Amino acid sequence: MDKKITYGLLSIFIVVLVIRLYFAFTIPNLTYDSYFHLRQVENIVDTGLPLFNDPLSYGGREIRFLPFFHYLMALFNLLLPLTLVAKIIPNLLIASLTLIIFFISNKISNNPTASLFSAGIAGFLPILFNTNSFTVATLFLPLMFLTIYAFLNVEQPKYVYMYLLFFLLLCLTSPITFLLLVGFGIYLLLSLVEGIKIKEREVEIIIFSLFFYAWVQLLFFKNTLLAQGIGFIWQNVPSTTIQQYFPNISLAYAIILISILPFLAGIIVIYNSLFKSKDEQALVLIGLVISTSILALLKLVQSALVLPFFALILAILFSLFYRDLFNYINQTKFSFQKIYPFILAILLAVTLILPAATTALDQKTPSNDEVNAFIWLKDNTPKNAGVLGLLEEGNLITYYGHRKNLMDDQFILIKDVDERFVALNTLFTTSFETYALSILGQYNINYLVLTPSAKEKYSIQSFKYTSGACLKKVYSNFLDKDLSLEGPVTIFELKCTLERSGQESQ
């Protein structure tokens, strides 16, 4: 590889990593969903096993997930403190996407400059700028693209082994791996329609992948599949909040997150590849674009997982767009071949960097005040106490507070998830003390945490049933010695219980 290209690629990687780490360390805490994974990593470090039987989540429940991400992070945790691992490693993994995307782009476009552009786009995609997210997606995406890279080179034996290794790890990382399999299916279909001869090796690898994926998922999710059937796809998300996890993606929103230039370029490349050039290798990626779009439109996968994948494929396809456009310009009499890359780079920078920075700054993370309140729970409440918090704060209750929550965002295998979700909302909105007490009693909740996020979400200043003697304010972190003053986070202790007789509901 040309030295200039190597330096260029390394520069992109380093710049992306530095910017990501800057945001990661500027914002003090991690995103709400990260705390579930932190707890799992801690448990693996302590016991060697993930917490499949969680005594705190939902007051005690069974949970199943693919643990490779957590084991990998536990391995890093042996060298670095978890707080550093949680900020450095995910950002390193996402930054490494620039390198992977460069190699895939170079493979399909055979144009290193165009591939550098793809790497740059991948590095600054706004949708990937959740720098404080410690989630499985941060490992899943690089692994997924490494697998795709190996698949594109499968005619060489070493890449077959590489593919098998990455696919194995991918199957142990996330069930969303089926995106790849559906993409392969559409690739085969497109090849058939276009009359392109499919390589036998590819078919063999796809058949193997299909059975291997099914086998691994059955091994890990046997009980979940038996209990929830096809509903497993929707992860038992409460019906009233399913729109939040599987939303209708508007075109405008998708363009902002993916950025306008790669989006438009992707559409042009897909059109050209399907109807004009019939580029075989682009067909694999187009298959993945189509599978992702169909699955997202049918709401079979969470948009939060699909959009980054979609955006990265468009970033790769941008290299084909760049190559074709450059070739076209070279054929014209205009002499701006030299400035063309610079114009494009500026355009990309304008449409990517600002939205990326905004995404990083807008991440939903708990404030230090909120974190302190949850830490307070650990030292000042009985060990078997149940705590009410927002749905997204459920993981903070278990991670920092080490106490049972009413619910969190891990819905799988929870039988009464809809009832719990209604109960949680009711507890934040009802004015009826007796009703609230009956719900609190039913779910063994002893402490109620009211954070600024909860106040904003439900447009309340306090619980409407705090006027009675049943709720006692025990923590207010604005001035925790003077509880009469209202701090940003308040914790109430439940002082009454409601006795329920057999005749009551009759």
Add this chain to the structure above:
Amino acid sequence: MSKVVKSNKIGFKISQKIVLLMVFSIILLAPLILNYYQDRSLIIGKESYFNLAQANQMNLSNWYNYPFYMIKLIIPESFLMFIPIVLSIMIVLLFLNLAEKLEMENKLTSIFLLLLALCPSTILVLAGLSAYSLFLIFSLSGFLLLQRKDKWSGYLAILCFILATFIDTASGILLLIFQAIYFFKVKDTQRINKNYYENKNPKTINLRIISITTISIILATLVLKIPLFIGPFHAQQSFNDFISDLGSFSGMSVFLLILFLMGLILTWKHKDYWIYIPLAFSLALTFSNTYFIFFLVIIIAFLAVKGGLILWEKEWNLPELKTFTFLLIILGLAFSTITYVDRLSQSSVSSAEMEALNWIGDNSPQDAIILSLPENGETISYFAQREVVYSFQQKSGLKYLDRTPPLFKFDYIKDLFPELEKEKIHYLYITQKMREDLPADRGLLYLLKNERFKLAYSSEGAEAWVFE
């Protein structure tokens, strides 16, 4: 038997037959053995209880219960569980003989049978006392008799086909489709028929058999009022019921489904389009009644085996991957089957439940009506021999897609009590599973706290309640 060993590819050696029969028997015995050690009823499947209960009330529309009635009369109850094994062995032997006569490839036949043995829908039907077992015996006997070269066999074949059409209309139509395929597709059929019926035109004979079967189906449906389908014996979930790994009580493994889809693509080139007719028919009917999946899975397994064999016989670029892929398929199928057998066993009636039902039978008046979930309807009818309020088999045509029927949903006694009085319900049967599945803080289970309900019998979660 000398004919049997004539060819490696087509004929079956006795040892091969014994191995196949043993595999079938072991898989069908597995739920029985598990139930024996878990102290559960040794009669498998809700359909078995339904048939045994119905055997006491013989009428024209359930004539096929007559064999079950005879079995019940002759064979002691403690030996009833071996009847399905005997019926299954008969089915396997009949199929093997028919496959030989039709010159089906040895490998295809044995793998097809092995795959069928691993299918949850086959296990559910063949491990129990099922009407579909009788259907298979009559149909296979009919086709086998058609291969013999004497006049009386022809008449006996027609008789077998007529008997097979009396189970339910849907299976009768499926038989008709297979007859049509047999007469149009199977080699040498016309020659053989010409020999049987001397100088008669074979096309006329074929048409005559198809016409007799058609008339028999019409008569059975319109005059004898046989049902369109037997079953379902569980609350249906249209998609989940197809895949046993998704919690279905029957269906097929996800591995079989993948193999089938491959088989569908790989066999498309062979232009054997005839198989798609019964496939489409069974698929359409399975959407109406998922108990019909038994037949769909048989066809799916056949296509899956054909596809699997093409894949196996093809030379792979990556031979290690081929070995590993087939190892995964075998492991996956075995894993699914073991999981299913375990679930089937756990869903069987426990000894405590049998005792509770026997208590209801001994301590309630003959005309008592028992309230429980529809999934318990067949077991109550068999053990307690009492009428039930809810059952999936009610003639009223009520379909309880929702597992929780209306009487379980009332939250107030002012709504529930008048309904119970109106329906003359004085006995309730509650199981441990109902306690786990139904909410305790509302509905019927919560209202059981009222003083008008008295717990009359309780043992290990099986309860009999009296409403006074």
